[in-house]
Amino acid sequence: MAKCCQPKVSNSIWPGIVISIILISITVVIFSSLLFFFSKIRWEEFIYDGYLFYVIKFTFIQASISTGLAIIPAIFLAKALFRRHFLGRKLLLHLCSITLVLPVLVTILGLLTVYGRMGWIFKLCNLLGINYNFTPYGLKGIVLAHIFFNFPLASKILLFSLENISVEQRQLAAQLGMNQWHIFCIIEWPYLRRQILPICTLIFMLCFTSFATVLILGGGPNVTTIALAIYQSLSYDFDLNKAAVLALIQLFFCLSVALLNQNLNIIISVGNSHNLKWKHLNDSNLLKLWDTLIISITIIFLIPPLLAIIIDSLNFRLLQVLHNIKLLQAFTNSILISINSGILCVICTVMLLWSIRELRLRHSIFFCRILEVSGLLIFSISDLVLATGLFLLLHNFINLSYLTYSLLILTNALMAIPYAFKILENPMYDLAERYNLLCISLNIKGINRFNLIELKSLKKTIGQAFSFACMLSIGDFGVISLFGNENFLTLPYYLYQQLSSYRNNDAAVTVLIILLLCFSLFILIKYLSGKKYD
Structure with missing residues (x-):
């Protein structure tokens, strides 16, 4: 009877295996593209290069x-x-x-x-x-x-x-x-x-x-x-x-x-507790003063830079910059790239964690660790190294300007996976422990289980992971710095062009637009997911 209740492992871990293979393959390809040029190096130039060691x-x-x-x-x-x-x-x-x-x-x-x-x-x-x-x-x-x-x-x-x-x-x-x-x-x-x-x-x-x-x-x-x-x-x-x-x-x-x-x-x-808050019994005026000082210093440290952005943007160039066609193009590109990379990131992360939690429930620690490491493997590759590997791999074969959009979506989604992984890991595992036996007894599995259990219960957490991935993509500059050009702009790359040409008033307006976009996205996804981020 116990055997009948256990789901087939092959049906429950294949989503994570697919994503794990893709992530490992990308890492291997990037590493191989770097090793291709590695063999052409004259080592004496680097061994005796004191500046390299200083860097x-x-x-x-x-x-x-x-x-x-x-x-x-x-x-x-x-x-x-x-x-x-x-x-x-x-x-x-x-x-x-x-x-x-x-x-x-x-x-x-x-x-x-x-x-x-x-x-x-x-x-x-x-x-x-x-x-x-x-x-x-x-x-x-x-x-x-x-x-x-x-x-x-x-x-x-x-x-x-x-x-x-x-x-x-x-x-x-x-x-x-x-x-x-x-x-x-x-x-x-x-x-x-x-x-x-x-x-x-x-x-x-x-x-x-x-x-x-x-x-x-x-x-x-x-x-x-x-x-x-x-x-x-x-x-x-x-x-x-x-x-x-x-x-x-x-x-x-x-x-x-x-x-x-x-x-x-x-x-x-x-810890197990039925109380929501702990009221300190041994509270003193000195301790209250110390906490007030720490919190006040933090507020003074965090608020003024954001306030300065808003004040500087309200300059005489505001209307002219808002009517610039390049700003509209950069804004549109940033929105499309961030949304698509956020969707791709969440899909890959959920598929990977789906298999990891099944392996945890079966106490397959070794294979669970393999999938976990593959999920965090991309974390060892910075966005610039990832972009460098893709650049070295593809620049001799195709015109990268034709693939800029796809490359940005892919790289931004990959770089956001470790963050989404940490956001969704414990909630998905806790949910499986709570409902796994019920799902087995009712024969609820696969996409039906995701729609009935995971999607409804994790809607708020998935929204948080999605918003995090989107905002990471909006603020990306490392990847676009290699693949961007005059014909393809994002807001950070357009901002960098303005700063490079000393158009500081124009840059201040662009900064405000980016800041408002991030906050609007955060609030919108918070509202749609019903999440109260505490």
Whole structure:
């Protein structure tokens, strides 16, 4: 009887196998295209190239500093947000959710307006007679931008870890008379510790492969990363051999970090509790003051750059830019690419997770790990390395301008899969544990099960993953920087052209359009999915 109730494995895991094969094949093809030029290299040019080693060293330094300065204050903010419930808290959490996917060019322009040599802080210090020496260019500016992108993300993930601690544990700690330090060390730290290392590897990889940030705020000989060196080799020198070597170096380090992240990604069991909120018993005025200070500094850090974008865009060029046909073309291309890449990303992620959860339920850990690694494998390839591999593979055979649209959809969808994977992984697994036996007894499987169970139950989560993928695509600049041209523009590429020709007022208007597009997309999908993002 038990055998009759068990579904056929072949019918339940084939969607993930197909996607896994595709992802592995793409990775192998990219790797092979890089190795083709790898064999043509004269190694003495690289072994004795001190500048190459300096670029690698600088890439590690800036990524390490950015990671440390993002994760440490994130711990304090997460604890402050957990202890305090105030008006605007949900709005602040929403802001923390979308800072990572805001277009890099948009965010950097906002940071320059606030922290630049003629920015808001400079003008305020000038009025107060204070000498303002900070420059947003170079290592300081790159680190500042990386903190802005990653600090809110780390804070929200750590906040989820604190919320996973059952109220019963905190009640027991209160009964035992534990102070805040003991509560942190004995109860909270074990939960935070399991997330801090995976978050550090994630942020480190994002900073290590950062391209647009370094391109705008760095770019000089002393402020060059591996990603920027790849772009320079292709766009300026057209040195395919050097680009291949640099791409392989970055691929090696990123793959190592991705595998480390996979090993450190420990699932935390959620505490069972019937209480929704925990009211702190040992609250003091000093603790309230400290939390207020942390939250206020965060708001002051996050809000002004976004506010600066809106103010700068309201200039005399507003109407002229809005009537520009190139802006309309770039807007249309960005919308179509983001929607299609978002759909493709969600379909591939759901198919992959469908098979992974079936393997988990059957305790096939080995094969489950293989599919999981294939899902995160693309994470080891930055968007620039992926675009470089496709460029090296196809440029001798076809005119890439004819495939720009398809290549952008494919690459953006692939780069968003790891993020969608993390968003949908636990909800899909929890749903399977809850309804799997019922579906087996009623013989509900395949597409019928997806329509009746998964689609209805995960509609909100799928909408979140879709919006995340779409916003990542809208803000993409790494891929379009290689495949874009005068005849095919997206909003970030059009913005870069405006900045390159010093049309700053026009660029400010374009920045506002991108920002409004991201927020509108976020709110629209939130409304359609019925999701209240907390």
